[in-house]
Amino acid sequence: MNIGIDMMGGDYAPQEAVKGVKQYLLKNSFEQLHLVLFGNEEQLKPLLSENEVPQEKYTIQPTSQVIGMNEHPTKALKEKTDSSIAVGFQHLAAGKIDAFISAGNTGAMMVGAMFSIKVVEGVLRPTISSVIPKPDGSTGLLLDVGLNADCKPEHLNQFAVMGSVFCQYIFGVENPKVGLMNVGEEEGKGNILAQAAYPMLKSNKAINFIGNVEGRDVFRNQADVMVCEGFTGNVILKMAESIYDIAQEQQIDNPYLNRFNFEIYGGTPVLGVEKPVIIGHGISHATAFSNMIDVAVKMLNTDVLGKVKEAVQRI
Incomplete structure (x- = not known):
């Protein structure tokens, strides 16, 4: 090797x-x-x-x-x-x-x-992802986080498949739960991309699609894999990085907040x-x-x- x-x-x-x-x-x-x-x-x-x-x-x-x-x-x-x-x-x-x-x-x-x-x-397009720490000690995967700022529904469908495989074999999560980042839980919510991607993800037998997930779900154990276009994903990623920085500035030593330190995850693989x-x-x-x-x-x-x-x- x-x-x-x-x-x-x-x-x-x-x-x-x-x-x-x-x-x-x-x-x-x-x-x-x-x-x-x-x-x-x-x-x-x-x-x-x-x-x-x-x-x-x-x-x-x-x-x-x-x-x-x-x-x-x-x-x-x-x-x-x-x-x-x-x-x-x-x-x-x-x-x-x-x-x-x-x-x-x-x-x-x-x-x-x-x-x-x-x-x-x-x-159709390679993607990059980011690890998202969960309060229960597990980790989620968010993709795309900046490589593809504009996407089509077919791209998100493939991101979901690639993210699920990575989550299964690298994180050891059996049958990872996949969520679509959206502004509401109900089917039919969101912009044109989200509305078009939802039925495609729902009918994809290769993934365990659980529906829409909202911003409040990102750091919860709602989904193991969360898919979105790179613009939204990068905003979430940078926000997550700031959590650790703020905790350090405030001298907060918290086991969960410490897991927002990007260094413990290494880097981002290109899928x-x-x-x-x-x-x-x-x-x-x-x-x-x-x-x-x-x-x-x-x-x-x-x-x-x-x-x-x-x-x-x-x-």
């Missing part, structure tokens, strides 16, 4: 990326795991040595360029072919690594995911592409990098993307 990591992406790279690699390896001892670290070799070597990262567990793939957080994604990938992100996707496409992780330019990661590797046959691509937050620290590796390992061990492919093609 070879997992590639963009060591130069993110506000605190490469220091926090190196610390994250060490953190993960201290907690896990998979003999079959090998990490391919993409980045500036002169910067990485002393940091890896200083942090005593076992040399047998990684290989440095030297790169000479970095795609900045504010650069235009497509232009940057074309012009910076020796960047850590571009070279990482080259290796992923060639089968030299099995998964790729980055906390760098989100747009570049999305462009790379959709054009360097194949979109699953039958998938609907052939190989695992994990996108981390730009402000990721060591814990986030460690948990991104963990997400990639779980996705590979469960072959969740293969199961997503099977589920999408069945409908």
